[in-house]
Amino acid sequence: MSHTCRYLIVLILAILLFPVAFGPRLFLSSLPFASLITRRTMSSTSAYSQELYIAQLAVQRASILTKRVFHEKAKGTVDKNDKSPVTIGDFGAQALIIAALRHNFPDDAIVAEEEAAQLRTDENLKSTIWDLVRSTKLDDAASEQALGGAIKDADEMLDLIDRGNSTGGNKGRIWAIDPIDGTKGFLRGGQYAVCLGLMVDGDVKVGVLGCPNLPVDDKAPLAADIGSNGTDDEGHGVLFSAVLGQGATSRPLAASSEEQGRAISMRSIDSLADATFCESVEAGHSAHGDQASIAQKLGITKPSVRMDSQAKYGSIARGAGDIYLRLPVKATYQEKIWDHAAGDLIVREAGGQVTDIHGNRLDFGIGRTLANNKGVVAAPAASHAKVLAAVQEVLNAKQ
Numbered sequence: 001m002s003h004t005c006r007y008l009i010v011l012i013l014a015i016l017l018f019p020v021a022f023g024p025r026l027f028l029s030s031l032p033f034a035s036l037i038t039r040r041t042m043s044s045t046s047a048y049s050q051e052l053y054i055a056q057l058a059v060q061r062a063s064i065l066t067k068r069v070f071h072e073k074a075k076g077t078v079d080k081n082d083k084s085p086v087t088i089g090d091f092g093a094q095a096l097i098i099a100a101l102r103h104n105f106p107d108d109a110i111v112a113e114e115e116a117a118q119l120r121t122d123e124n125l126k127s128t129i130w131d132l133v134r135s136t137k138l139d140d141a142a143s144e145q146a147l148g149g150a151i152k153d154a155d156e157m158l159d160l161i162d163r164g165n166s167t168g169g170n171k172g173r174i175w176a177i178d179p180i181d182g183t184k185g186f187l188r189g190g191q192y193a194v195c196l197g198l199m200v201d202g203d204v205k206v207g208v209l210g211c212p213n214l215p216v217d218d219k220a221p222l223a224a225d226i227g228s229n230g231t232d233d234e235g236h237g238v239l240f241s242a243v244l245g246q247g248a249t250s251r252p253l254a255a256s257s258e259e260q261g262r263a264i265s266m267r268s269i270d271s272l273a274d275a276t277f278c279e280s281v282e283a284g285h286s287a288h289g290d291q292a293s294i295a296q297k298l299g300i301t302k303p304s305v306r307m308d309s310q311a312k313y314g315s316i317a318r319g320a321g322d323i324y325l326r327l328p329v330k331a332t333y334q335e336k337i338w339d340h341a342a343g344d345l346i347v348r349e350a351g352g353q354v355t356d357i358h359g360n361r362l363d364f365g366i367g368r369t370l371a372n373n374k375g376v377v378a379a380p381a382a383s384h385a386k387v388l389a390a391v392q393e394v395l396n397a398k399q
């Protein structure tokens, strides 16, 4: 074959292959919101990247709403009754998250904490929430568009809230939503979290936690949730994320979706005696006495750090604390999947182990509750067996 002939063949091949290699990207880049489309469909090839992206935006938008409720309540413009702001924040955040999920993943099932029944008979509450929901948007128009934009009207808002009524299970794709976890912390100006997880066939694949009142700095010392001094001012607000098999990250809650998260990992502790353990503020949610005995058995002398919500999972995942204990107070209480799905994945992806008091992994595939589990023991993977042994010694000694 002559030199010219070979040259011609290479040239023809190049002309034929160019549109195959670059055509879709060039075509997409000419569309409106091109940067968004090309970024998400062309460059993010890892599993669940689109789900992660939407979940992060949905949690960011819902957190804007919860912060507005908190500050408007503090100024006395929402209601004087402490119950109402919680309700308004819960319903509003749930409506916004479900709207985003329905727009992007219309076939997915949703398990969410709240239901709209109360709003269907209370016009005042309904219109207060609707005012907040319709006026809460992400600053970036392309991101807002990615979530499907505004909800049509107040009735559609109620229907969306009720879309969170799936019974759960271990088949197919199911999202778990806790629009405000740690309602008591939310009211106090302490810790709370906007929580979203995706389960596929009962296994958590994506977890996102928005914690408006945690310090952005991953290394900030873990502070007890005494409230009123940790609100979402300068330097506060963290978004924790994880995808199964891809690690866990944190980034400022106010950051743009372009900003990469920082990889986070649990602290490696040489001696459990140096560990920091955290637990609920509410004595009714976990057994403070048993937890103190376990800490003592492990040689821990520092007092526990008490904080509300799944901020505890995020805090240990980034090495600000080490152990999270949630021992049952009432033997009959069943933990809810939305209180744990995102946090469980974030801790495991950061190098932790999460089980119940019997050492079983949390089973998210049997319905709206963790009926197969009792309590939660979360610790760095290398130390988990020792912590669990101490848990069982203390519990066995009680029988």
Ligand SMILES: Nc1ncnc2c1ncn2[C@@H]1O[C@H](COP(=O)(O)O)[C@@H](OP(=O)(O)O)[C@H]1O
Pocket (backbone or CB within 6 Å): 113, 178, 180, 181, 182, 183, 184, 279, 280, 281, 282, 284, 285, 286, 307, 308, 309, 310, 329, 330, 333, 335, 336, 339
């Ligand atoms: N008796 C109980 N035992 C354990 N958890 C309980 C409980 N009663 C309520 N909860 C759950 O505890 C969650 C708060 O956890 P924490 O104490 O870690 O902040 C609540 O979430 P909400 O605040 O979303 O209702 C609620 O679902």
Ligand SMILES: [Mg+2]
Pocket (backbone or CB within 6 Å): 178, 180, 181, 182, 338, 339
């Ligand atoms: Mg909760």
Ligand SMILES: [Mg+2]
Pocket (backbone or CB within 6 Å): 090, 113, 178, 179, 180, 181, 182, 183
């Ligand atoms: Mg809640």
Ligand SMILES: [Mg+2]
Pocket (backbone or CB within 6 Å): 113, 183
């Ligand atoms: Mg609740």
